[in-house]
Amino acid sequence: FCQTLLHTVFPPELRFASLKFFQRHLKWFSSYCYYDITEIDGVNTNELYNAVQLYLSSSASITGTHVSLTRGLNSSAFTFGVSNNDRLVDTYNGTIVEWEHVVTQRQSQTFSWRPLPEEKRGFTLRVKKKNRQVVLDSYLDFVMEKANEIRRKNQDRLLYTNSRGGSSDSRGHPWESVPFKHPSTFDTLAMDPVKKSEIMADLLDFANGESFYRRTGRAWKRGYLLYGPPGTGKSSMIAAMANYLGYDIYDLELTEVNTNSELRKLLMKTSSKSIIVIEDIDCSINFSNRKKSANSGARKYNHDSASPAPPGTNGEDGGSTITLSGLLNFTDGLWSCCGSERIFVFTTNHIEKLDPALLRSGRMDMHINMSYCSFPAFKILLKNYMGYEETDLVLEELEEVIDEAEMTPADISEVLIKNRRDKSKAVQELLEAMKMRAEKTRAKKLLESNRNEIQDKEQEQEKMTLDIPKEGFDQLEESCNKDDEKIR
Numbered sequence: 001f002c003q004t005l006l007h008t009v010f011p012p013e014l015r016f017a018s019l020k021f022f023q024r025h026l027k028w029f030s031s032y033c034y035y036d037i038t039e040i041d042g043v044n045t046n047e048l049y050n051a052v053q054l055y056l057s058s059s060a061s062i063t064g065t066h067v068s069l070t071r072g073l074n075s076s077a078f079t080f081g082v083s084n085n086d087r088l089v090d091t092y093n094g095t096i097v098e099w100e101h102v103v104t105q106r107q108s109q110t111f112s113w114r115p116l117p118e119e120k121r122g123f124t125l126r127v128k129k130k131n132r133q134v135v136l137d138s139y140l141d142f143v144m145e146k147a148n149e150i151r152r153k154n155q156d157r158l159l160y161t162n163s164r165g166g167s168s169d170s171r172g173h174p175w176e177s178v179p180f181k182h183p184s185t186f187d188t189l190a191m192d193p194v195k196k197s198e199i200m201a202d203l204l205d206f207a208n209g210e211s212f213y214r215r216t217g218r219a220w221k222r223g224y225l226l227y228g229p230p231g232t233g234k235s236s237m238i239a240a241m242a243n244y245l246g247y248d249i250y251d252l253e254l255t256e257v258n259t260n261s262e263l264r265k266l267l268m269k270t271s272s273k274s275i276i277v278i279e280d281i282d283c284s285i286n287f288s289n290r291k292k293s294a295n296s297g298a299r300k301y302n303h304d305s306a307s308p309a310p311p312g313t314n315g316e317d318g319g320s321t322i323t324l325s326g327l328l329n330f331t332d333g334l335w336s337c338c339g340s341e342r343i344f345v346f347t348t349n350h351i352e353k354l355d356p357a358l359l360r361s362g363r364m365d366m367h368i369n370m371s372y373c374s375f376p377a378f379k380i381l382l383k384n385y386m387g388y389e390e391t392d393l394v395l396e397e398l399e400e401v402i403d404e405a406e407m408t409p410a411d412i413s414e415v416l417i418k419n420r421r422d423k424s425k426a427v428q429e430l431l432e433a434m435k436m437r438a439e440k441t442r443a444k445k446l447l448e449s450n451r452n453e454i455q456d457k458e459q460e461q462e463k464m465t466l467d468i469p470k471e472g473f474d475q476l477e478e479s480c481n482k483d484d485e486k487i488r
């Protein structure tokens with residue numbers, strides 16, 4: 001009877017409000033304090049939320065009884081997590097803390113500029129009030145650091161792509177990611193060993209150079225330009241770099257980016273310890289032909305952001321302006337420093353087509369020429385594919401022709417894969433292929449030099465025919481002068 005009376009006398013809103021009031025006042029008297037770490041903080045994703053999730057996902061720190069298990073597509077490891085609205089206890093330097101994962105349904109009428117996830121997620125950290133300082137001073141830093149470590153060591157690295165165009169997902173991320181599983185390493189990469197160790201040392205210096213970059217006042221980033229013919233290992237080199245340093249890769253598809261501001265947004269959403277890659281930069285942006293680009297099928301890009309393209313000439317999607325200066329700002333300007341420890345890698349098959357602005361010194365820190373397979377590089381391939389260590393007569397023959405053959409590591413590895421059961425057959429076949437290629441290269445070079453000679457001769461003759469009337473004129477002038485003298 002009392003309950004019915006209570007329900008009829010007090011409407012539900014009033015009951016709810018009074019309950020909240022009591023709870024709030026109870027917390028004042030409680031010996032605990034609570035920290036809410038929500039997944040989305042205003043418009044941005046809360047890095048701390050992701051870090052806590054990752055930290056709690058490491059099996060070592062799990063002491064709860066109810067744990068959620070996930071395994072991402074193509075991922076090689078299970079991830080533990082705190083189930084929705086469940087709790088976990090963690091100990092840090094003797095301090096006991098309790099984590100609760102709070103998941104509530106988002107009210108649908110909430111106004112937002114972009115779609116928000118249906119669920120509102122967050123962690124609540126409960127600690128004794130007397131331990132509050134420990135948590136604020138070092139525990140949360142420890143969690144962040146541990147999460148980064150776990151991600152780098154145990155988890156698969158991620159390959160991000162902006163193939164979704166300018167749109168973001170419900171959590172505000174413009175990048176989509178998949179586990180990155182490229183097996184290429186510096187051991188498997190066939191290139192000149194001296195050049196290889198130079199690059200490896202450069203990468204290590206960069207990764208360990210935080211204090212150097214701070215001391216010299218430079219942004220902690222580095223740019224590499226990889227250039228060379230197709231199949232010489234540019235993409236393999238990027239994968240090797242990522243595997244060597246344990247960095248994520250952001251594969252930036254420039255043709256999917258419409259404006260400079262979109263480009264900036266993409267950059268802002270990249271994490272540190274990552275490699276940002278723009279492959280085939282000469283194809284993604286019509287740099288060489290910018291002024292004539294109206295007649296090409298490619299989208300139009302301007303050199304100078306200060307002079308926006310007139311309306312109607314911006315390519316088929318209208319209003320789309322991505323400029324070279326926008327791209328350079330992306331890699332070099334103030335915005336490039338909105339994170340740290342990032343590597344930019346551009347690749348191209350045609351370095352000669354690139355705008356000098358991209359090549360000028362200081363822009364890309366290292367230009368790496370990935371060229372045709374040299375003999376030392378070939379030996380690495382032989383060792384990796386065939387387990388070949390020793391040199392013998394055939395290899396000496398190979399050494400003589402390999403430079404002239406101009407074969408890419410991709411060409412060579414194809415032959416090696418095909419004959420991987422029979423070493424001597426593989427080497428024999430390669431030798432024949434190389435000799436043939438060398439012959440062709442020689443013939444091509446001869447033809448080219450002949451053509452150049454003929455062209456030179458033609459130019460000389462043309463010049464002579466242009467000179468004849470001048471000579472004739474000189475003679476005429478001379479005889480006129482003589483006549484004048486006679487008359488006098």
Ligand SMILES: Nc1ncnc2c1ncn2[C@@H]1O[C@H](COP(=O)(O)OP(=O)(O)OP(=O)(O)O)[C@@H](O)[C@H]1O
Nearest residue numbers: 188189190191229230231232233234235236409410
């Ligand atoms: N230097 C190399 N060392 C080992 N393998 C190589 C090397 N270069 C090429 N390969 C082999 O050839 C294949 C193609 O190489 P990769 O994609 O790295 O070439 P690329 O230079 O990026 O070519 P493209 O300019 O067409 O993008 C790779 O799968 C790899 O197995």
Ligand SMILES: [Mg+2]
Nearest residue numbers: 234235236279
């Ligand atoms: Mg490539």
